[in-house]
Amino acid sequence: MSVMNEVHDIMNKTCCGSDRKSGHTREGEGMNAKKWDVYVYGDVNIDIVIPGVEKFPEPGQEDEVSVMETFVGGGAALFTLGVGKLGLHPVFQGEVGDDCYGELIRNKFRESHVDDSLLVISKELKTGISLSFTNEKDRSFLTYRGTNEKISIVNVDVEKVKEESYFFKLGKYTDQWLKFIEENPDFIQPESRRNEMIQFVKQGLEDLAVSRTSFDWGIKVPFDPKHVVYVWFDALVNYISALSPFDGDGELYKKYWPADLHLVGKEIVRFHTIIWPMMLMSLELPLPKKVFGHGWMIVDGTKMSKSLGNVIDPIPLIDTYGADSLRYYLLSEITLGNDGNFTLPNFVTKINADLSNDLGNLLNRTIAMIEKYHDGVITKCDDMDDLDRDVSTLAVQTVKEFEAAMENMELNKGIKAVWALIGRMNKYIDETMPWVLAKSEDANDKARLQSAMYHLAEALRIIAILVSPVIPVGAPKIWDQLGLAGFGDATLEDAKTWGVLPTGTKVVKGEPIYPRFEIPEMVEATPVQAEEAVDTSNIPPLKENITYDDFEKLDLRVAKVVSCEKVPKSKKLLKFVLDIGIEERTVLSGISQYYEPEAMVGKKVIYLSNLAPKKMMGIESYGMILSASDWEEHLEVTNIESLPAGSVVK
Numbered sequence: 001m002s003v004m005n006e007v008h009d010i011m012n013k014t015c016c017g018s019d020r021k022s023g024h025t026r027e028g029e030g031m032n033a034k035k036w037d038v039y040v041y042g043d044v045n046i047d048i049v050i051p052g053v054e055k056f057p058e059p060g061q062e063d064e065v066s067v068m069e070t071f072v073g074g075g076a077a078l079f080t081l082g083v084g085k086l087g088l089h090p091v092f093q094g095e096v097g098d099d100c101y102g103e104l105i106r107n108k109f110r111e112s113h114v115d116d117s118l119l120v121i122s123k124e125l126k127t128g129i130s131l132s133f134t135n136e137k138d139r140s141f142l143t144y145r146g147t148n149e150k151i152s153i154v155n156v157d158v159e160k161v162k163e164e165s166y167f168f169k170l171g172k173y174t175d176q177w178l179k180f181i182e183e184n185p186d187f188i189q190p191e192s193r194r195n196e197m198i199q200f201v202k203q204g205l206e207d208l209a210v211s212r213t214s215f216d217w218g219i220k221v222p223f224d225p226k227h228v229v230y231v232w233f234d235a236l237v238n239y240i241s242a243l244s245p246f247d248g249d250g251e252l253y254k255k256y257w258p259a260d261l262h263l264v265g266k267e268i269v270r271f272h273t274i275i276w277p278m279m280l281m282s283l284e285l286p287l288p289k290k291v292f293g294h295g296w297m298i299v300d301g302t303k304m305s306k307s308l309g310n311v312i313d314p315i316p317l318i319d320t321y322g323a324d325s326l327r328y329y330l331l332s333e334i335t336l337g338n339d340g341n342f343t344l345p346n347f348v349t350k351i352n353a354d355l356s357n358d359l360g361n362l363l364n365r366t367i368a369m370i371e372k373y374h375d376g377v378i379t380k381c382d383d384m385d386d387l388d389r390d391v392s393t394l395a396v397q398t399v400k401e402f403e404a405a406m407e408n409m410e411l412n413k414g415i416k417a418v419w420a421l422i423g424r425m426n427k428y429i430d431e432t433m434p435w436v437l438a439k440s441e442d443a444n445d446k447a448r449l450q451s452a453m454y455h456l457a458e459a460l461r462i463i464a465i466l467v468s469p470v471i472p473v474g475a476p477k478i479w480d481q482l483g484l485a486g487f488g489d490a491t492l493e494d495a496k497t498w499g500v501l502p503t504g505t506k507v508v509k510g511e512p513i514y515p516r517f518e519i520p521e522m523v524e525a526t527p528v529q530a531e532e533a534v535d536t537s538n539i540p541p542l543k544e545n546i547t548y549d550d551f552e553k554l555d556l557r558v559a560k561v562v563s564c565e566k567v568p569k570s571k572k573l574l575k576f577v578l579d580i581g582i583e584e585r586t587v588l589s590g591i592s593q594y595y596e597p598e599a600m601v602g603k604k605v606i607y608l609s610n611l612a613p614k615k616m617m618g619i620e621s622y623g624m625i626l627s628a629s630d631w632e633e634h635l636e637v638t639n640i641e642s643l644p645a646g647s648v649v650k
Helices: 075-085 100-111 146-150 170-183 191-202 231-241 251-256 266-283 314-321 323-333 344-374 386-407 411-432 443-467 474-481 548-552
Strands: 011-016 038-041 045-050 069-073 090-093 095-097 120-122 129-134 139-144 163-168 224-229 262-265 291-294 297-299 340-342 556-566 574-579 584-589 604-608 614-616 619-621 627-629 635-637
Touching: 038 075, 045 100, 069 075, 069 100, 075 090, 075 100, 095 100, 095 146, 120 146, 163 224, 163 266, 170 191, 170 266, 191 266, 224 231, 231 266, 262 266, 266 291, 314 323, 314 344, 323 344, 323 411, 340 344, 344 411, 344 443, 344 474, 386 411, 386 443, 411 443, 443 474, 584 619
Parallel strands: 038 090, 045 129, 095 120, 262 291, 297 340
Antiparallel strands: 011 163, 045 069, 129 139, 556 574, 556 604, 574 584, 614 619, 627 635
């Protein structure tokens, strides 16, 4: 017995007499004398894609771009090209201009085995063009419709054909479905997809044809073998039929159904959230608990597509940077449910900052200090002071935030919480200054050093568990270097309690788990001109030496410029709002003659954070932005883009 037998009663056999656009038959020969596998009529144009555009130039100005790519566009044309790549024989009917772009389109069709014999070459209109300006967050378009203005269904010779089909009565379950969604608002995620599906259903549903007789490839309808099952009806049934519900006592079905989650692409949400639930309702079977529709991957601001030829092969990326790096970037950088943009420089910058600098340095420094100060042996210590209580409390709270975020499918939010803990532990090292404590003979300092080492190691234990779904290769290495065993048996529950790491655990120093990589360039390097000889006579002399302890007092951080504006009534001062990772700071800097305020927004600068505040022009300034000035009154703010805000400058 199969599930298909069970759905016999939810299908109604009838004949379809609806118009079918049949441009794929030889005139007068009927449906069986097929000339093409697929006939497509519609739009075709040229897409000129310009990635990385953050703002348009002002009138009279000219900006240069590093990349400008040309593709065949138009939904109908892209579909046709995709069909051709599948090995089928499609024909496309549309119109292009008698120009170079029209010729480019015709050549692309022929390369993809698309029949262009029905393509009209216009002498009156030019080929349509769409200019796409993209960045990491958005896209803007300028479109010239050109030959697409003539698109009309009246241009298509239509032949009415009939095909016997079975239909599933979707409309019968509309009210039941709407009631279910109202009672289970989290069933469709994210919210934007749920709202979209609700509106679609409320517009009214037609019965769904679930079988075909015009071809014989596919799954036969068990009770009527001349019919084959519509592929999306058959595919959905497999969620249950794969569990062998009628074999024996149906153990697999009982164990795994209803599914906790269907994670699907946004383009197939309708099948999974409307058709599939209604099929299950008709059979009185339980529905999956949640359906989540994720977005598309965007490359340099443009949807990743085989037809555009901009698909990034993940294997070379994994071979070069490791599977953990790619997995971490995709999960942390993209909000699940939204489209995600991928650029290689951003990818490398991200993994360098987060994996190598933040996590890697925390692990390396911790293990090295435990080796150096305590012969590699960890001693369990309770909280000694506010610093200890701060990090132990934060660790427990992080686990709660991580679990909640993961349950809500907010994967990047959960990862962000863990990396906030990692950042806090790196700061904890700087606050406790183990290298100073190690030099002291005071008993309290020795105990403080012991406690600091334990809190660092225990935090890493918890971090290893939390990051294991994200970086499954690196997480066990953290565990191993802590001298722990049985990582495969560790669960989230083990991370919820602080102080589990036992006394006597001996760390095992290992190689850095994540190396740093050179950031690839997006554009070819411009040859550097030889610098002219300069007069060095005015270079100021070096200042007197300071001690290492003096330098240690400076707290230098990477800060991102959130906003920048001129200070009223001041010729020199600019007012900055800086993001330093843990908070925002207001800073005044006398560089107005060198920089326009808007040019500074978004830049990352080096910031002296622990300079005593000073009031200027009635505004309190906290800290100082570092810059360099030559002996001829030129000035340049120190810029550092590869590290996140809050990074410590050493």
